Amino acid sequence: MKNIGFILLLSLGALQGQTTADGFAIPQLGRVFTFPRDHGSHPEFRTEWWYLTGHLDGPNGRRLGFQVTFFRQAAPDTSGGVSHLHLAHAALLDATSGRFLHEERLNRGGWDADSSTTTLDVRNANWSLKFDEAAQKLQVRATVKAEALLKLELEPSKPLVTFGKDGVSRKGVAEAAASHYLTFTRLKTQGSVTIGNEILDVQGESWMDHEFSSSQLDEGQTGWDWASLQLHDGREVMVYRMRRKDGSTDPASTFTWIEKDGRLNVRPFRWNSLASWKSPHSGAEYPNRVRIESGADVFELRPLAQDQEQGGSITGLPYWEGACDVLNARGEVIGRAFLELAGYAGDLTRYLGGK
Numbered sequence: 001m002k003n004i005g006f007i008l009l010l011s012l013g014a015l016q017g018q019t020t021a022d023g024f025a026i027p028q029l030g031r032v033f034t035f036p037r038d039h040g041s042h043p044e045f046r047t048e049w050w051y052l053t054g055h056l057d058g059p060n061g062r063r064l065g066f067q068v069t070f071f072r073q074a075a076p077d078t079s080g081g082v083s084h085l086h087l088a089h090a091a092l093l094d095a096t097s098g099r100f101l102h103e104e105r106l107n108r109g110g111w112d113a114d115s116s117t118t119t120l121d122v123r124n125a126n127w128s129l130k131f132d133e134a135a136q137k138l139q140v141r142a143t144v145k146a147e148a149l150l151k152l153e154l155e156p157s158k159p160l161v162t163f164g165k166d167g168v169s170r171k172g173v174a175e176a177a178a179s180h181y182l183t184f185t186r187l188k189t190q191g192s193v194t195i196g197n198e199i200l201d202v203q204g205e206s207w208m209d210h211e212f213s214s215s216q217l218d219e220g221q222t223g224w225d226w227a228s229l230q231l232h233d234g235r236e237v238m239v240y241r242m243r244r245k246d247g248s249t250d251p252a253s254t255f256t257w258i259e260k261d262g263r264l265n266v267r268p269f270r271w272n273s274l275a276s277w278k279s280p281h282s283g284a285e286y287p288n289r290v291r292i293e294s295g296a297d298v299f300e301l302r303p304l305a306q307d308q309e310q311g312g313s314i315t316g317l318p319y320w321e322g323a324c325d326v327l328n329a330r331g332e333v334i335g336r337a338f339l340e341l342a343g344y345a346g347d348l349t350r351y352l353g354g355k
Contacts, residue, residue: 054206065323086113172218223343284345
């Protein structure tokens with residue numbers, strides 16, 4: 001369901017058959033995915049992202065949270081054809097000190113950035129995410145503001161899942177407000193993180209979303225709250241709440257259990273804000289401590305640090321993306337999570353035709 005970074009570049013467009021008016025594909029029910037090809041890029045769709053978040057444990061109880069994300073966005077070029085822009089975000093939280101580093105970059109497809117159409121192989125300057133088919137592992141390399149370096153290897157602990165109904169994840173009632181949504185919900189992660197002159201051997205677990213679409217927001221929506229939960233008992237939860245102008249939750253919002261065996265279970269849910277943090281950078285107020293209830297299950301997401309705001313230096317649209325602990329109704333830590341809060345720093349609708 002992410003990310004705020006490309007909302008600035010996204011346009012909805014009218015529909016024309018199974019494509020948008022400008023010729024981009026709309027997700028269709030019943031699509032059969034084949035791999036490793038579908039881990040790669042889909043240039044027939046306007047927008048695509050490969051989104052990694054994770055929790056890492058270092059020596060002496062050191063905890064880190066990280067995000068590395070690659071985006072591809074189709075855009076008209078001067079010849080009347082289509083070229084591709086590549087945006088990327090990287091962030092690192094040192095939970096022990098509360099220090100949060102983040103960086104964005106934007107390059108046009110070609111020498112500085114690219115995404116393969118045959119397998120997972122994306123890069124943006126010296127940042128890269130690749131799939132080693134022989135080893136069945138992912139490899140990520142990224143720096144953050146020349147102050148940190150991540151070199152990580154990720155191995156799926158559970159099968160890839162496809163969210164949505166019959167291969168399509170809906171975000172609204174409009175035909176184009178949907179995506180193909182593929183996720184590794186639990187990736188065993190190990191490698192090293194360099195912070196300044198300090199090299200940390202780390203291990204932990206990550207989550208990777210891969211979505212492609214030609215539009216995800218619907219008319220009347222102003223943003224979203226999204227979370228990925230990895231519970232200590234081997235289950236996961238993916239949940240997002242599409243927010244409408246009147247503050248209500250759009251019916252397209254969803255809560256999905258991923259059981260220990262990888263089966264999906266979609267259930268009703270309630271999302272409640274418990275506390276907020278006001279950014280001294282953007283002035284936005286983010287409800288970054290939340291309670292999510294589904295049936296008898298109660299999850300509280302508590303951030304490891306308040307200031308985990310991505311600054312929006314390129315897009316001009318800050319958002320909050322943070323590492324959290326997951327607590328149950330008794331206050332016991334039962335897992336780890338990432339929480340994304342989009343649309344709190346400025347009006348997203350002004351980038352969507354004033355809707």
